[in-house]
Amino acid sequence: xxxxxxIADILRLLPHRYPFLLVDRVLELEPDKRLVAIKNVTIxxxxxxxxxxGAPVMPGVLIVEAMxxxxxxxxxxxxxxxPGEFLLFAGIDNVRFRLPVIPGDTLTLTxxxxxxxxRSAHMHGTASVGGKxxxxxxxxxxxxxxxxxxxxxxxxxxGTLLASKSDE
Numbered sequence: 001x002x003x004x005x006x007i008a009d010i011l012r013l014l015p016h017r018y019p020f021l022l023v024d025r026v027l028e029l030e031p032d033k034r035l036v037a038i039k040n041v042t043i044x045x046x047x048x049x050x051x052x053x054g055a056p057v058m059p060g061v062l063i064v065e066a067m068x069x070x071x072x073x074x075x076x077x078x079x080x081x082x083p084g085e086f087l088l089f090a091g092i093d094n095v096r097f098r099l100p101v102i103p104g105d106t107l108t109l110t111x112x113x114x115x116x117x118x119r120s121a122h123m124h125g126t127a128s129v130g131g132k133x134x135x136x137x138x139x140x141x142x143x144x145x146x147x148x149x150x151x152x153x154x155x156x157x158x159g160t161l162l163a164s165k166s167d168e
Contacts, residue, residue: 004029005037005073013076014069015086019046022066023109026073035074035111039066043103058101063135064092067125070109071139075121084145087121091140099134101127107134119143 005013005026014021028036041058048056068089076087101107107127114122120142127135 003027010073013073016069020065021069022062023069023073026070029074029077031078032074032116033113035070035077035109037070037073037109037111039107039109041101041103041105041107045103048103056103058105058107060095060097060135063097063101063107063127064095064125064137065089066107067109067111067127067135067137068092068139068141070111071121071123071125071141074111074113074123075116075141079143082145085143086145087141087143089139090120090142093138093140095135095137097135099129099132101129101134105129111139114138 003025007024010021010023010026011017014023016022022039023037024040026035026037028034043056045058047059047062051057051059072087072089079087081087107129110126110128112124114124116122120140123139123141125137125139126133
């Protein structure tokens, strides 16, 4: 299947880079509604060196991160982003892991919008392998501006990082 967004497009939309970019292609996209992407899981992934030697399994937190990155692509696709503005993974609920993901698997990431607003997005993500659900979660993303990393960390600790503008 011909991708709707290839890796060059994904790199323009997401700030993540190797080894933390976890979306390889977008196969389906209905802006502000639904996105289907894939992550090709290979034995060359750096996390397999320690998780687990002799029985490699993709860490669940990285499966969730892959869903969050796919959610970021859906929420950010039609969004104009100001300099220094980022769509951040802000919350996760109802996470369930159902199958291990191993080298050689193609992880299909399906994200459906529940509610997308100017400063936040609520979505449901499913990660599957061969048509079987490996994991699923409800994902919250927020838009905020980040200064330098010390400023952002201090604003986060003070509880003011998310309070810079009200949600519309």
